[in-house]
Each structure stands twice: as C-alpha cells, then as structure tokens.
Amino acid sequence: MLRLRHHFFYISVIIIALLASCSAERKNIISKTYHNTTARYNAYFYAKENIREIEKILDDSYDNDYNNILNIYPEIDSVLAKTYEDKVEECIKKASIAIQRHKNSKWVDDSYILIGLARLYSTDYVNAIETFKYVNTKSEDPDARHRALAHLLRTFTDYNEYNNAISVSDYLKKEKLNKNNQKLLYINRAHYYQVQEDHDNMVQNLVKAAPLLKKKDGKGRIYFIIGQVYQMLGFDAEAFNYYKKCIASNPEYELDFYARLYMAQVTELGKSSDLKSARKLFKKLLKDKKNKEFKDKIYYEMAAFELRQNNLDDAIEYLKESVKASTNNNRQKGQSYLKLGEIHYDSLRKYELAKAYYDSTITVLPKDYDNYEQIKERQEVLADFVEQLNTIQLQDSLLALSEMDSISIRKQIDEYIAAEEERKKEEEEKERKRIRRNTFNQLQDNTGFSSTSWYFDNPSAIAMGQTEFKRIWGDRPLEDNWRRSNKESEQDYEQVAANEDIGNTNKDTDNIEVGEEDPEMVVTAQAEKMYNQIPFSAEAKERALDQIEEAYYKLGNIYYFNLHEERNAATSFETLLQRFPETEHEPEVLYHLYLINKSLGKDVEKFKNRLLSQYPNSTYAKLLANPNYTEESTAANEQLKKAYKTAYEMYSNGQYQEALGVLNQAMNDYQETVFTPRLKLLKVLITGKTEDINLYQYQLTEFIKEHPDSDITPYAKELLTASENFLKKQRRLLGTEFVTYFDQEHYLVVVYDAGKGITDKIYPLIETYNDTNFEKQDLKTSNLILDNNRSITMVSSFEDKQEALAYFKKFVSEDVILEKTQNSKIYKFVITKDNFNIFYQSKDLEAYIRFFDKNYKNGL
Structure with a gap:
C-alpha cells in the first residue's frame, strides 16, 4: 500500500x-510541441473552418456572368456580409484564443492572418489592413509576413487604395517567396489589374500563377478566365489552349459547358471544313439534353460565330432563337435583344427595327449590366427618331385625307382598318403556330417521343392534343355536328320567339353573346376616331404642318449628331427648307448643310451665300463671315478658364468672398461661352459654404433648369441629391420634433401664398427696411420655394434668440410688409438654423407655429 x-x-x-x-x-x-499541436487542431482549426464557410457563401452567392470576363474574386457586399456576421465573430474569437493561450506556438501569425481575412470579408477594411500590417512588422516568420502582405495587396485593392496596393506589389517583387505565397501574390496582383481593367497585366500574372495551382484553388476557373482574357485580346490560339486545360481539370458542369462553347468560338478557321466542324460542335452542344437550360446561350454564341463570318441573316435568326429559349434568364435575353438592336443599328441601319429591339432590351436587361446607361441613351435616341418619322407620316397622311371628299375618306379608312385586321390575324396565327411548335418541342424534350411515333401510342402526345383541341374549340361533348357553335334546342327557339314577341326584332344582334362587342360597331368606332383626327379647318392644318416642320428639324439633328448619317441629315434639312421656307430654324439648318456638304466634298457656296445675305447677324453667319470669330470665342473661353482657376484656388483656401468677386468680374468682362456654366456652378458651391443649405439646394435646382445640356449638369444633379440625402439623414438623427436648443444662429421667416406675385412686393420691402434700420448688421434677404402652394422670404442671420426676437418684435410692430395690402395669409416667425432644416424638409407649418408660440412668444 x-x-x-x-x-x-x-x-x-x-x-x-x-x-x-x-x-x-x-x-x-x-512546451512548443504541446502548444503547436493544441493551437493547430483546436482554436486555429475551427477559425480556419469559419473562413472556409464564409468563402463558400461568397462563391455560392456570386452570379457568374459568362458573357463577360469572370471576376477572380466574388465581390464582397456589405449586405451579404450581414448574413455571415456570426461566422466572422466566431472566427475572430477562435483565432484570438489561439493567440492568447498559445503564445509560443507557430500558429500565432496564421491566426492573425485569419483575423485579417475575417475583417476583409466583413468589409472592415481599416482593421483588416492594420491586422496584416501588424503581422508584417511583428512576425519573425518571413513566409507569414509575405502571406500577410499578399492579402494586404488584395485588401488595398478592394478598399480602392490603389497606390498603396501597387506599393505592396512592388515591395514583394524584391522578396523571395515560397510557392504558395507566389501563387497568392500572382492571383491578388491579377485581381488588382482586373479592377484597373488592365487585362494585359492581369493575364500575365494569371499565367504565372497557373503552374502553381491545385484543384482546391479552383484552377479550372482560373484557366477559364485566362482563356476569356486571351480571347478578348485576340489571341485565339492561347485562349483555345486554356479552355482545353479548363475542361481537362474536370470542373463543374456549367464551367465545362462554357469552356466547350467558347472553344468553338476560338477554333482556327483555315478551311471550309473548319467552319463545318465548328458549326457541328455548336449543334452537338444544342442537341445534348444536359444543355437544355443553356440553349439561349448556345444560340447566342452561334450568332456571334456567324457574325464573324459576316453572315448577318443567320446571326439574326440564331439571336431570335436565343430570345425564344431565354425563359428564365433575363440577362441573356437582354443581351440577345441588344445584339439584334446593334446589328440593325450599326450594320443594317434599319432604325425602326433597331428601336424595337432596344425597347425590348431595356425592358428585360438588368440595370447592373455594363454600359446600361449608354444602351438606354441609344434607346431613347431611337425612340425620338422613330417618333419623328411617325409624326411626319401620320400628319402627311391626315393632310392628304383632308383634301378628299367624305366617301373617298371613308373608303381609305375602311381599307386601312381591313389591312390592319388582316395583319393582326396573320400575327396571331404565327403566334399560335409558334406556341404549338414550342409545346411540341417541349414534350419531345420531356417525354422523348419522336415525330415517327404513332400518336395514340403516346399518352403525352394525346394529352397535348386534348389541350390544343380545348383551346381552339372549347370543352364540347362527342356528338354529331360538334363543330357548330350555335345548336339551338327547342327551349332556345322558344326563348328567341318570346323575345321577338316582346319586340326584339333586331336580327343582326340575335347571335351576339352577352358582353361581346359587335365587330361592326368596333370598326365604326375606329373609323370615327380616325376621321376626327383629320385636320379640316385652317387652324388644324396649320398645327399639323407645324408638327411636320418640327419633326423634320429634329430628324435632321438626330441623323447628324446622334446617328452620324450626314447624307440622310442633309436630305432631312433640305426637305425642311423646301417645304417650310419661312422656318425659324433656317439659319441653323443652312449652317449645318454648309458643314455637311463641305465634309462630303460638295458645293457649299449656295448655303454660305444664303446664310450671309439673309441672316447676317446670326451666330451662324458670324462663324462663316468672320474667320476670327471662333478664335475670339476661344480667347474668351481661355480667360474664363484662368479666372475659374484663380477663383477655385481661393475657394479651396476658404477665401469665399474673394473667389466670388473674381467670378463676378470675369462673367461681366467676357461673353458667355461653353465654359461659363462652370463659373456659375462654382458660385453655387460658394453659396453652399457661406449660406443656408436650402438656398444652396435652390440655386442648384435653378442651375440644372438653366443648363440642362451642359456636361457638368450631371455633377450638379449629384450634388443636389447628396445634399438632399444629407438633410434627410440629419432629420432622421434629430427626429421629427423641433429642437429646443436655441443658443445658435436664427432666421426670420415670412411664409405666404405662391403664384400671386407677392414675392416681388415683399422682398424689396424687407430689403429696404433692413438697409435703413440694420445697416451695420449686414442682414441678407433671400427667397425660397417651400412647396407648390407657398413661398418663403427669409432674413439671415441673427446671432442668438434674443437678437432675433428683438428684430421680430420691431418688424411686426412696424408692419414692414404691409400685410393688409398683400391679399394673402402671411405667417411670420423666427427659427433656429437646425429647426429651419427640419421645417423645410417636413413642410409642417402648423407644427412649427405651435412650437414658436410655446417657445418664443412667451418671451415677447
């Protein structure tokens, strides 16, 4: 024992x-063995699992758009990051345990790197950057430092700190890296160049990474991206090899499919047999049942292939098939419509058809599609173009009808309606045939029965036939004369006889069902509507001619400036001058015809002489008569640019009044040029720094109205939106209640009915009153629009509540605005700067009047 x-x-x-x-x-x-083992297989292991789970969520949520080069990394979205927030926190918690409890293990640096990745994936870029920097400065392991710096390169890229990203990249070029870190560096460097749209350097780095890739790295995807970039750069042979490598890596089916599809696109076509082989490959992909959901994409690539062979007709047919096959893929359907629009716009110049395809494109194409705004702009141009064509055609037709007798007019209308009805019937029949064909094809896909199978041996074919029968004929019993739609029974006959006895003797309506429109009545209504559009009176004809005149002018401008069709533009402009010799657009049109004919190498003297003799004082004549006119305008432009530069430097240094003086002087000294709006916008920015935010918004709104076509107007719109969002955010922070903090700047506000010319009376009364009685206080009077019904005149500003109330008491007692003579309900009050922002956004006048009575009037 x-x-x-x-x-x-x-x-x-x-x-x-x-x-x-x-x-x-x-x-x-x-100790080291114990802590290395414990850290690796406990806390570090679970933290790494959390990172893998997060990366899987990112990969699964990424929508691969194979029509564009795939992203090396899926985009990290802050909204998506919320869904795995718990995994981020768990990862940081586990990695921190490995750091704190196993300080002497070799997994401390790796744990810090996991924390950095967790913060990167949660879009906490600042802390991710600090974490990777910490590993680089504190670690004694060069491999860990290099790995942290490679991740730092990606983090800087995602955080848009591109200069820092390239600095890290340049530093790592000088370091000796192990293979894993080399691979990571090449991929992250390629990611940087992809963001910069530098595809040449992007592919160079991916090619360097390729030999180092393992299956777990998703090498099939990287091979595919390399193939895409080479194909875009025009290196088809290299693209073919990497698509082939992608397939050899045994990737997931979707990636395999697209690699095979694009291989057909980059196959070398040296002989006619190569063309046949490529087309055969497309058809093979099309017939493969596994590719059923990819048919729209296959047809699209077949069209792209035929376009390269300049076979427009085949390309168009394949694109139409792609559209039909795109049942659940709006992105692909939109791209097919877009390509059809581009062919009809750029190659065929059939603008009406192009407009229809662009309309369909905008209807289905997702708004995050690349160049969506440019596509929409072209759609709008084409819509405007077709509108002008239709206006000319319609008004000319109506004017022609107005010269006919009533019988001829009715005949023309009836023939038009009949032709339209026939066209609709043909379209409906085509649609029915298409639906039947698609239904049949779908049944073939789903059931496998072929056209050679006997009909009654196939239940699916019978079911389809029954459905089609009911669609056309309705649910009818099996009996003689089943085709007859009106088989009157004896009871029906007796009912008709009874109706006749009552007096219902209109034979034409006996066979019309309740709720059904009489076709003849419909046609009559259509004819009546068309007849009423005909311009019979002199005034109506004048209006129709005005519409045609304006349409020709707009059509010429669209041809010239938007479609760059000089010959068609010249035809439109010349037609305008011939049909409307007194048009107000004549000087501008003559100038455009001068430029167009000069560009085409034709005679320009007749346009030049006519412009100079008939419109010698017009800007267009000056451009022709004075060779120095453009130079003088350019000289003024240069002076305005210099003044702008000086004023902007003052603005940047906070010298707002000095900047304002420079701008005003320049605008007085020089004529208005295309650069003038920039000076005006800078004046508005100065208002934003020196005046109330609502006045700033008002001036931005006015600037946008005055300069709708300026190239800086979009920027002004962005400024206005940002300011409005700021006020909304501020209002949310402050709440809907008015603030009871009064130790701040105050305004006097006068609210009255808009639209009665009262502003023109009140503003000078207040301004004169202030100049006379408060000259030393430098008070400013300004106008604002509160809403559609009310306007504001405001006096700013008073240092505090006491000064504002003293002014208010004197202002009211002396009846400065002569209230009884203004014919409007007028409200007067003082208000703090913060409360004015709340009031201007809420428009709640009654609420503020109650607040004013409670917090100010007691002090009077």
Whole structure:
C-alpha cells in the first residue's frame, strides 16, 4: 500500500512538471510541441473552418456572368456580409484564443492572418489592413509576413487604395517567396489589374500563377478566365489552349459547358471544313439534353460565330432563337435583344427595327449590366427618331385625307382598318403556330417521343392534343355536328320567339353573346376616331404642318449628331427648307448643310451665300463671315478658364468672398461661352459654404433648369441629391420634433401664398427696411420655394434668440410688409438654423407655429 502511494506521488510530480514545462511562456521542446499541436487542431482549426464557410457563401452567392470576363474574386457586399456576421465573430474569437493561450506556438501569425481575412470579408477594411500590417512588422516568420502582405495587396485593392496596393506589389517583387505565397501574390496582383481593367497585366500574372495551382484553388476557373482574357485580346490560339486545360481539370458542369462553347468560338478557321466542324460542335452542344437550360446561350454564341463570318441573316435568326429559349434568364435575353438592336443599328441601319429591339432590351436587361446607361441613351435616341418619322407620316397622311371628299375618306379608312385586321390575324396565327411548335418541342424534350411515333401510342402526345383541341374549340361533348357553335334546342327557339314577341326584332344582334362587342360597331368606332383626327379647318392644318416642320428639324439633328448619317441629315434639312421656307430654324439648318456638304466634298457656296445675305447677324453667319470669330470665342473661353482657376484656388483656401468677386468680374468682362456654366456652378458651391443649405439646394435646382445640356449638369444633379440625402439623414438623427436648443444662429421667416406675385412686393420691402434700420448688421434677404402652394422670404442671420426676437418684435410692430395690402395669409416667425432644416424638409407649418408660440412668444 505504501509502495502504491509512493508511485502515485512520483506520477503526480511528473505530471505537474510536464504541465509546468508546457506553460505558454516557456520555449522548451515540450512546451512548443504541446502548444503547436493544441493551437493547430483546436482554436486555429475551427477559425480556419469559419473562413472556409464564409468563402463558400461568397462563391455560392456570386452570379457568374459568362458573357463577360469572370471576376477572380466574388465581390464582397456589405449586405451579404450581414448574413455571415456570426461566422466572422466566431472566427475572430477562435483565432484570438489561439493567440492568447498559445503564445509560443507557430500558429500565432496564421491566426492573425485569419483575423485579417475575417475583417476583409466583413468589409472592415481599416482593421483588416492594420491586422496584416501588424503581422508584417511583428512576425519573425518571413513566409507569414509575405502571406500577410499578399492579402494586404488584395485588401488595398478592394478598399480602392490603389497606390498603396501597387506599393505592396512592388515591395514583394524584391522578396523571395515560397510557392504558395507566389501563387497568392500572382492571383491578388491579377485581381488588382482586373479592377484597373488592365487585362494585359492581369493575364500575365494569371499565367504565372497557373503552374502553381491545385484543384482546391479552383484552377479550372482560373484557366477559364485566362482563356476569356486571351480571347478578348485576340489571341485565339492561347485562349483555345486554356479552355482545353479548363475542361481537362474536370470542373463543374456549367464551367465545362462554357469552356466547350467558347472553344468553338476560338477554333482556327483555315478551311471550309473548319467552319463545318465548328458549326457541328455548336449543334452537338444544342442537341445534348444536359444543355437544355443553356440553349439561349448556345444560340447566342452561334450568332456571334456567324457574325464573324459576316453572315448577318443567320446571326439574326440564331439571336431570335436565343430570345425564344431565354425563359428564365433575363440577362441573356437582354443581351440577345441588344445584339439584334446593334446589328440593325450599326450594320443594317434599319432604325425602326433597331428601336424595337432596344425597347425590348431595356425592358428585360438588368440595370447592373455594363454600359446600361449608354444602351438606354441609344434607346431613347431611337425612340425620338422613330417618333419623328411617325409624326411626319401620320400628319402627311391626315393632310392628304383632308383634301378628299367624305366617301373617298371613308373608303381609305375602311381599307386601312381591313389591312390592319388582316395583319393582326396573320400575327396571331404565327403566334399560335409558334406556341404549338414550342409545346411540341417541349414534350419531345420531356417525354422523348419522336415525330415517327404513332400518336395514340403516346399518352403525352394525346394529352397535348386534348389541350390544343380545348383551346381552339372549347370543352364540347362527342356528338354529331360538334363543330357548330350555335345548336339551338327547342327551349332556345322558344326563348328567341318570346323575345321577338316582346319586340326584339333586331336580327343582326340575335347571335351576339352577352358582353361581346359587335365587330361592326368596333370598326365604326375606329373609323370615327380616325376621321376626327383629320385636320379640316385652317387652324388644324396649320398645327399639323407645324408638327411636320418640327419633326423634320429634329430628324435632321438626330441623323447628324446622334446617328452620324450626314447624307440622310442633309436630305432631312433640305426637305425642311423646301417645304417650310419661312422656318425659324433656317439659319441653323443652312449652317449645318454648309458643314455637311463641305465634309462630303460638295458645293457649299449656295448655303454660305444664303446664310450671309439673309441672316447676317446670326451666330451662324458670324462663324462663316468672320474667320476670327471662333478664335475670339476661344480667347474668351481661355480667360474664363484662368479666372475659374484663380477663383477655385481661393475657394479651396476658404477665401469665399474673394473667389466670388473674381467670378463676378470675369462673367461681366467676357461673353458667355461653353465654359461659363462652370463659373456659375462654382458660385453655387460658394453659396453652399457661406449660406443656408436650402438656398444652396435652390440655386442648384435653378442651375440644372438653366443648363440642362451642359456636361457638368450631371455633377450638379449629384450634388443636389447628396445634399438632399444629407438633410434627410440629419432629420432622421434629430427626429421629427423641433429642437429646443436655441443658443445658435436664427432666421426670420415670412411664409405666404405662391403664384400671386407677392414675392416681388415683399422682398424689396424687407430689403429696404433692413438697409435703413440694420445697416451695420449686414442682414441678407433671400427667397425660397417651400412647396407648390407657398413661398418663403427669409432674413439671415441673427446671432442668438434674443437678437432675433428683438428684430421680430420691431418688424411686426412696424408692419414692414404691409400685410393688409398683400391679399394673402402671411405667417411670420423666427427659427433656429437646425429647426429651419427640419421645417423645410417636413413642410409642417402648423407644427412649427405651435412650437414658436410655446417657445418664443412667451418671451415677447
């Protein structure tokens, strides 16, 4: 027994000694082995699993758009990051345990890197950057430092700090990296160049990374991206090889499919047999049942292939098939419509058809599609173009009808309506045939029955036939004369006879069902509507001619400036001058015809002489008569640019009044040029720095109205939107209640009915009153629009509540605005700057009047 106690004692001593030697502070082999093992297979292991789960969520949520070069990394979205927030926190928690409890293990640096990645994936870029920097400065392991810097390169890229990203990249070029870090560096460097749209450097880095890739790295995807970039750069042979490598890596089916599809696009076509082989490959992909959901994409690529062979007709047919096959893929359907629009716009110049395809494109194409705004702009141009064509055609037709007798007019209208009805019937029949064909094809796909199978041996074919029968004929019993739609029974006959006895003797309406429109009545209504559009009176004809005149002018401008069709533009402009010799657009049109004919190498003297003789004082004549006119205008432009530069420097330094003086002087000294709006906008920005935010918004709104076509108007719109959003945010922070903090700047506000010319009376009364009685206070009077019904005149500003109330009391007692003579309900009050922002956004006048009565009037 005593011996057992001694053994237990010795064992306990050994265990205690071992535990003591495993302290995180010790660096002996036992301690290091223990902490390395424990850290790796516990806290670090679970933290790394969290990172893998987050990366899987990012990959699964990424919508691969194979029509564009795939992203190397899926985009990190802050909204999506919320869905895995718990995994980020768990990762940081586990990695922190590995750092704190196992300080002497070799997994400390790796744990810090996991924390950095977790912060990167949660879009906490600032802390992710600090974490990777910490590893670089504190770690003694060069591999860990290099890995942290490679991740830092990606983080800087995603955080839009591109100069820092390239600095890290340049630093790592000088370092000796292990293979894993080299691979990571090449991929992250390629990611940087992809963001910069530098595809040449992007593909160079991916090619360097390719030999180092393993299956877990998703090498099939990287091979595919390399193929895409080479194909875009025009290196088809290299693209073919990497698509082939992608397929050889045994990727997921979707990636495999697109690699095979694009291989057909980049196959070398040296012989006619190569063309046949490529087309055969497309058809093989089309017939493969596994590719059923990709048919729209296959047809699209077939069209792209035929376009390269300049086979427009085949390309158009394939694109139409792509549209039909795109049942659940609006992105692909939109791209097919877009390509059809581009062909009809750029190659065929059939603008009406192009307009229809662009309309369809905008209807289905997602708004995040690249160049969506440019596509929409072209759609709007084409819509305007077709509108002008239709206006000319319609008004000319109506004017022609107005010269006919009533019988001829009715005949023309009836023939038009009949032709339209026939056209609709043909379209409906085509649609029915298409639906039947698609239904049949779908049944073939789903059931496998072929056209050679006997009909009654196939239940699916029978079911389809029954459905089609009911669609056309309705649910009818099997009996003789089943085709007859009106089989009157004896009871029906008796009912008709009874109706006749009552006096319902209109034979034409006996066979019309309740709720059904009489076709003849419909046609009559259509004819009446068309007849009423005909311009019979002199005034109506004048209006029709005005519409035609304006349409020709707009049509010429669209041809010239938007479609760059000089010959068609010249035809439109010349037609305008011939039909409307007194048009107000004549000087501008003559100038355009001068430029167009000069560009085409034709005679320009007749346009030049006519412009100079008939419109010598017009800007267009000056451009022709005075060779220095453009130079003089350019000189004024240069002076305005210099003044703008000086004023902007003053503005940047906070010298707002000095900047305003420079701008006003320049605008007085020089004529208005295309650069003038920039000076005006800078004046508005100065208002934003020196005046109330609502006045700033008002001036921005006025600037946008005055300069709708200026190239800086979009920027002005952005400024206005940002300012409005700021006020909304401020209002949310402050709440809907008015603020009871009065130790701040105050205004006097006068609110009255808009639209009665009262502003022109009130403003000078207040301004004169202030100049006379408060000259030293430098008070400013300004006008604002509160809403559609009310306007504001405001006096700013007073240092505090006491000064504002003193002014208010004097202002009211002296009846400065002569209230009884203004024919409007007028409200007067003082208000703090913060409360004015709330009031101007809420428009709640009654609420503020109550607040004013409670917090100000008691002090009067």
